[in-house]
Amino acid sequence: MIKYKTEEExxxxxEGGKIHAQILREVAKxxxxxIKTDALNDYAEKLIDEAxxxxxxxxxxxxDAKKPYPASLCxxxxxxxxxxxxxxxxxxxxxxxxxxSLDLGxxxxxxxxxxxxxxxxxxxxxxxxxxxxxTKEALDRGIVAMRLGGHVGDIGDAIMQTAMxxxxxxxxxxxxxxVGYDVHEEPFVPNRANRGEGPELxxxxxxxxxxxxxxxxxxxKKLSDGYTFVTRDKSLSAHFEHTVAMTKNGVxxxxx
Ligand code: MG
Numbered sequence: 604m605i606k607y608k609t610e611e612e613x614x615x616x617x618e619g620g621k622i623h624a625q626i627l628r629e630v631a632k633x634x635x636x637x638i639k640t641d642a643l644n645d646y647a648e649k650l651i652d653e654a655x656x657x658x659x660x661x662x663x664x665x666x667d668a669k670k671p672y673p674a675s676l677c678x679x680x681x682x683x684x685x686x687x688x689x690x691x692x693x694x695x696x697x698x699x700x701x702x703x704s705l706d707l708g709x710x711x712x713x714x715x716x717x718x719x720x721x722x723x724x725x726x727x728x729x730x731x732x733x734x735x736x737x738t739k740e741a742l743d744r745g746i747v748a749m750r751l752g753g754h755v756g757d758i759g760d761a762i763m764q765t766a767m768x769x770x771x772x773x774x775x776x777x778x779x780x781x782v783g784y785d786v787h788e789e790p791f792v793p794n795r796a797n798r799g800e801g802p803e804l805x806x807x808x809x810x811x812x813x814x815x816x817x818x819x820x821x822x823x824k825k826l827s828d829g830y831t832f833v834t835r836d837k838s839l840s841a842h843f844e845h846t847v848a849m850t851k852n853g854v855x856x857x858x859x
Pocket of ligand 1: 717780844
């Protein structure tokens with residue numbers, strides 16, 4: 604069942620979303636060759652604490668996971684698509700030319716927002732730059748495709764068209780989702796869909812939209828840590844995410 608949010612709840616999520624975007628920007632500034640992923644997680648935790656918020660992913664346990672997620676931030680490097688664990692064994696070192704997805708769930712006054720950005724480490728090659736830019740464009744186009752009375756499928760259609768335009772793979776088996784009271788709520792927000800399909804976009808709907816593109820395969824594999832998803836062919840992947848609300852005035856990005 605979709606849990607629609609009240610205007611007051613969306614007001615809170617808007618406030619939380621602003622803090623959220625600010626934290627992601629601050630953590631992104633720390634990214635450079637030589638830094639370890641657990642340092643990024645530590646820094647995110649410090650900022651979350653200072654803002655009086657709670658990390659929504661820390662201790663979160665999906666129904667199919669054997670252990671709770673051990674970090675506040677997901678840090679996914681290169682072929683890692685999502686849910687990379689930054690503090691496993693002291694973390695991983697970032698190298699020049701890598702791309703890193705930072706994915707954060709933030710609880711503010713009891714309500715959760717979800718957002719992610721992909722950040723280059725130093726100078727990246729042209730193909731990688733194109734992948735990152737196209738994935739960001741897909742998120743923007745997915746949001747632009749939303750209107751009151753439209754459908755969730757309109758978003759996936761716009762994302763799919765963007766992938767086709769640049770000939771990148773859309774990662775299969777991972778999708779956007781409702782968000783707010785819980786990290787993952789209904790509805791599914793697929794990155795591959797047809798216009799007019801799925802639930803109606805109506806007032807109070809709050810969803811996380813998260814296109815994930817790869818340079819190669821769409822197929823995914825979960826690593827033995829139980830969380831990290833990678834592309835099966837180890838091709839690079841990029842990921843961007845915003846929490847977006849339908850209000851009586853139309854579409855609003857909450858995590859900007
Ligand atoms: Mg998400």
